[in-house]
Amino acid sequence: MAIPGLHLTQIGRDNFLLEPSRSLDISIGDELVVAILQRLQQAKAGTLYYDLAELPLIEPRYYRWLNMLARACRAVNVAMVCIRMQPTAAFALSRYMEGVPDFAMGQEVTQ
């Protein structure tokens, strides 16, 4: 079952790679979270890698969506790691974020 605006691929035994596309609509964020978690639970996933390589900027709304997804993943015992954040996105995000994000950060898929 395809999730609109997202490409979810199993990479290894219990790792998943999530690649957002341009058509991702975070206004239906709740529905997307449910769809993603269903897939992760079915496959008994352990880690979800969220690929941010195509995002030059992360605005507050998108950041809230990332945090929400990370918290939801944690609730079903899946760790979420955002990878390949661009310097421009990190720079902008660091200026308005308060506290620590709910997701872990990494450069590449490590496992």
Added chain:
Amino acid sequence: MVKQTKNTSKILTELLKLQIGNITERIEREGQTVFGGSNLLESDEIADLCIQFLQLLVALLESRDPDDDASPQFHALEMFFNNLSKQILVRGGRIEDLVRYIQFMQHTLIDALGEDEKIKVDDARTILLYLSSLFNELILAVFQAYLSEKERTIWAQEAELRETSTPITEIWDGVLTLPIIGTLDSSRTMIVMDALLNRIASDHASAVVMDLTGVKNIDSQVSHHLIQMVRAIQLMGADAILTGIRPDIARALTSLNIDLDNVTTRATLSDGLKEAFRRMGIQVSHKAA
């Protein structure tokens, strides 16, 4: 510029042609005094620029409209002084000397005008006003060139300073060090962060050791910038380690209620590097005796 009549342009052109030897000699001599003595220009260069100036002036006077400051002839004259100004500045000359030299050129032409007794008072007045207006424009061109050259120099110096103020060094594969010296204001933070984040991305760095030994004072804004830098480094997936926080800065941070809970700190740069290596699973030890 002041309106020239066909007649006054002709008078001035003829005057220049008739007294070319005298005018050239005087301008050239002055050029030798101003620029030759300080070795800014060679004798040949001074002679050439004198001839070139008079040729360009004659070309302007013989053009369809000598008052048109948008004409190619006027532009050529303006560019001539523009280039001369740059040349003098590059060689370490002073703008004041060049302006005085241009004024001398004007006075020489006025003197030559006074020596011709056939010129009517009205024509002489128009020519004088024209020359004054023309030379004002040329002096302005020289100042513009001077200012743009100065701006370019300042910009280049700033760029060099920026480069040297962010000495990001890859001290080991994947370990970057950044000694921060002086004050971190908003604009410098942006420059440092931009350079640092791009280095993390290009070098795939997994740890950044930021050494604050050279930071003398800290205020809430600076500490906010520091936390912001640490966050940005972490968002890129790298570890940030702060080292060399002086005791008085540590005290200032506590009074500013800065939360360093998620920031790794070590006493010295050496300790910071050891921590970075430990996290990467690298062990550096003394050679066994």
